Amino acid sequence: MEDSIPTHPMGIKPLGNQYFASGPVARQSLGSMGLLPDEMILHLFEYLDTQSLRNIGFTCRFLFAFSHLDDLWKTLFLEEQSTNPGKPCWKGSWRSTHLNIAPEQQARLDCSNVFSDVLHRPFACVHVALGKYSSSIPEANDIDRLERLSYDEFAQSWSNKPFILTECIQSWPAFRDWSIQEFHRRYSDVQFRAEAVDWPFSTYHEYMLNSNDESPLYLFDRGFAEKMNIEIGQSELSTYWLPDCFGPDLFELLGAERPAHRWLIVGPERSGSTFHKDPNGTSAWNAVIQGSKYWIMFPPSTQVPGVYVSEDSSEVTSPLSIAEWLLEFHSEARALPTCVEGVCSAGEILHVPSGWWHLVVNLEAGIALTQNFVPKSHLTDVLCFLKDKPEQVTGFKRGIESPYDLFVERLRANYPQLLDESTEEMSLRSQTKKRKWDEAVGSKNEAESGNGGFSFGFADEEEEDIP
Numbered sequence: 001m002e003d004s005i006p007t008h009p010m011g012i013k014p015l016g017n018q019y020f021a022s023g024p025v026a027r028q029s030l031g032s033m034g035l036l037p038d039e040m041i042l043h044l045f046e047y048l049d050t051q052s053l054r055n056i057g058f059t060c061r062f063l064f065a066f067s068h069l070d071d072l073w074k075t076l077f078l079e080e081q082s083t084n085p086g087k088p089c090w091k092g093s094w095r096s097t098h099l100n101i102a103p104e105q106q107a108r109l110d111c112s113n114v115f116s117d118v119l120h121r122p123f124a125c126v127h128v129a130l131g132k133y134s135s136s137i138p139e140a141n142d143i144d145r146l147e148r149l150s151y152d153e154f155a156q157s158w159s160n161k162p163f164i165l166t167e168c169i170q171s172w173p174a175f176r177d178w179s180i181q182e183f184h185r186r187y188s189d190v191q192f193r194a195e196a197v198d199w200p201f202s203t204y205h206e207y208m209l210n211s212n213d214e215s216p217l218y219l220f221d222r223g224f225a226e227k228m229n230i231e232i233g234q235s236e237l238s239t240y241w242l243p244d245c246f247g248p249d250l251f252e253l254l255g256a257e258r259p260a261h262r263w264l265i266v267g268p269e270r271s272g273s274t275f276h277k278d279p280n281g282t283s284a285w286n287a288v289i290q291g292s293k294y295w296i297m298f299p300p301s302t303q304v305p306g307v308y309v310s311e312d313s314s315e316v317t318s319p320l321s322i323a324e325w326l327l328e329f330h331s332e333a334r335a336l337p338t339c340v341e342g343v344c345s346a347g348e349i350l351h352v353p354s355g356w357w358h359l360v361v362n363l364e365a366g367i368a369l370t371q372n373f374v375p376k377s378h379l380t381d382v383l384c385f386l387k388d389k390p391e392q393v394t395g396f397k398r399g400i401e402s403p404y405d406l407f408v409e410r411l412r413a414n415y416p417q418l419l420d421e422s423t424e425e426m427s428l429r430s431q432t433k434k435r436k437w438d439e440a441v442g443s444k445n446e447a448e449s450g451n452g453g454f455s456f457g458f459a460d461e462e463e464e465d466i467p
Helices: 015-020 026-035 038-045 050-056 061-067 070-083 094-099 117-126 151-158 173-177 180-186 201-209 224-228 250-257 322-334 376-388 403-414 416-449
Strands: 144-146 163-165 191-194 197-200 219-221 238-240 262-267 272-276 283-290 292-298 340-345 349-352 357-362 366-373
Touching: 026 061, 038 061, 038 117, 050 061, 050 070, 050 094, 070 094, 117 322, 173 238, 173 283, 180 201, 180 366, 191 201, 191 224, 197 201, 201 262, 224 262, 250 376, 250 403, 272 322, 283 292, 283 340, 292 322, 292 349, 292 366, 322 357, 340 349, 376 403, 376 416, 403 416
Parallel strands: 144 163
Antiparallel strands: 163 349, 191 197, 191 219, 219 262, 262 366, 272 357, 283 349, 283 366, 292 340, 292 357
């Protein structure tokens, strides 16, 4: 399956095409501003307000093209919504929506002599063929697929592995009744969170049908159950319930003090999440109600191509959109021996183990439900995270000073033996880290004093990095 990139609606071409141009090039009209690379011009444009961005587009053809880059207008729209939220009418682009103008009212200008990768690249990424990345998956990379799984099997053999269950959610009323069209009919006026905006589903539905964003806005709402007035659990009125195979979710002990943990996900084709780990060391499951999703995953210790992590792991930077990452790094990532990937289709549920890196993209418009949880087998991972990385803990209410102490208190009251076992394991991990650190520092000092030889080796894949 090959990418099929049509002509840009404004006629903009990639920079390389300039070498075959016979007529004048639009960039020649920039004057002294022509000394700046396109990336710098874009950076300067990010500081402009609405009126300035409109005005600068009238100066020349090249800047007219820059002033119509929709990501710039998306930022302006979201900034305005944060201070003056309203109920916008989606008009096909961020520029038209922000300026509240119909598409036929927009100025038309032939920009076929504008050559810029900065301007053409986002348009090209919209037309990346996702199928060529989600197909022909090497057998060694394939996510394991199981029909069913018992809790004992999960605890003993599967809690550290990604897998897809194919016969698990078919009995959910949500799977039987939900669809994007049904959402539009029943919840049209209900406001859902879509990244940085709260939109009625009718607005988001129009956006899904009529948008050309490189990275489409993703509806990701944690308060959906209350907004939709649905029940979750084992009662006759429940819309869905938790899969039995994952066993008890230890974070349930926190009750009303539990951090955000379940979400409704809706999005068009190409929407999704760039590489990340789930919060607070939790595991997760993701159930596809409609559509299909491509997942590519890596164990916690893997250095994922194109993903940059700070020394203390507090900041994760993936500067590329999903489409750009697929274009630039997918083949390199797929070749890694730790790579795991697969497609989760409607009616299937995927397990994300604690600490695993994952990128997910919708291959078609769809609906999913996801929940983070703490299985017994990963209690130590979560306790270590809460204790050792308090600045990275998320989702708890501000009044909770120490999520770690709160969780330990609840565990001591309900699972004292399990807590003792995890506390002992935490102590062993701490001693192992200290020993590795002392060995590393000792080797360095010996090398500097000339008393020891230089050695180089790889740590075991399952071992954690030296802090």
